[in-house]
Structure formats: C-alpha cells, structure tokens
Amino acid sequence: MADVTQATGFKRVQVLFREGRIEEGTLLLKALQDEYIALCDENSTLKRQLTEVADVLDLAQNVAYDGQKYWLEDGNERKGPFCQLCYDREGLLIHLQPHGKHWECQSCKSLFMTTKKETHAERKRVSPQFPLVLGHELG
Ligand SMILES: [Zn+2]
Structure with missing residues (x-):
C-alpha cells in the first residue's frame, strides 16, 4: 500500500513545515520523492512487460503453419x-x-x-x- 504510506507521509511533511521543523520536513520530502521515482520506474517496467506479453500473444495468433x-x-x-x-x-x-x-x-x-x-x-x-x-x- 505504497500510496497510503505516501499520503500519510505528505500529510506529515505538511505538519512538519507548519510547525517550522523545516529540516525534518525536507528530509521526509526527499525520502518520499525517492520512493515516488522508484515507483515510476517500476511502473514503466511493468508497462513494458505487459506490452511484450501482448506482442507475443498477438504474434502467436498470426503465425500459420x-x-x-x-x-x-x-x-x-x-x-x-x-x-x-x-x-x-x-x-x-x-x-x-x-x-x-x-x-x-x-x-x-x-x-x-x-x-x-x-x-x-x-x-x-x-x-x-x-x-x-x-x-x-x-x-
Ligand atoms: Zn532453425
């Protein structure tokens, strides 16, 4: 449930900044950013794999013996x-x-x-x- 964690994390960042705890907020924001980038990478890998599987299925349907x-x-x-x-x-x-x-x-x-x-x-x-x-x- 990464998005739940992220939503909680972003709220926490908001609270930290509101309380003037800028350094802590910045660190947490940086951690969330890294997590987000990793998720984007994972997402594009999954999309690519899905396309490959679809291509193979498509290919198999068009191959005649x-x-x-x-x-x-x-x-x-x-x-x-x-x-x-x-x-x-x-x-x-x-x-x-x-x-x-x-x-x-x-x-x-x-x-x-x-x-x-x-x-x-x-x-x-x-x-x-x-x-x-x-x-x-x-x-
Ligand atoms: Zn051969």
Whole structure:
C-alpha cells in the first residue's frame, strides 16, 4: 500500500513545515520523492512487460503453419517463411533463406523443401493451402 504510506507521509511533511521543523520536513520530502521515482520506474517496467506479453500473444495468433514452416500473416501480407524448429524450440521467428530447392535456416541449419508456388515471382502470393511438392528435391 505504497500510496497510503505516501499520503500519510505528505500529510506529515505538511505538519512538519507548519510547525517550522523545516529540516525534518525536507528530509521526509526527499525520502518520499525517492520512493515516488522508484515507483515510476517500476511502473514503466511493468508497462513494458505487459506490452511484450501482448506482442507475443498477438504474434502467436498470426503465425500459420503450412505443414513444414511457419508464416506470419499480417492483414493481407504474408511474411516468411520461418523455421519450424527454431520457433517451436525457442519461440524465435528465424527467416529461412532460399538455398537451391530448399529453404535453409541459418540458425539451426535445418532444410525445408521449397514448394513450386514459393519460387521466384510467386513467392509473395502464396495461397494458404498450396500443395507440397514432394521428391526431386536434389538436382
Ligand atoms: Zn532453425
């Protein structure tokens, strides 16, 4: 109940000043000020943590799994793909890099097969349910 303590403290400061006990009042005021600054710091830390949690929840709602990799759906935009292993293991969205007929994760070195629709110009317009191209991955 920090605010109750502070309210009591401020009243006490008022009394001290009224009684002419300036030095005591000043010391108490200084202590209250320090306490207030600490509370402000704590408050902004909590706010930041709350925002981070909200971002993670928001992110989780927009992450789509295509059977191999993850994609981030942001309105009409589709970003990715991202590594399935890294996201499942660490909660990190690691961009996959085109590597021949595969997508490669630079972090864990996993390879994911590239589907026909993901190649070249069509990469930006992948439909949510594109078929996987199996076999013939080595060339
Ligand atoms: Zn990875």
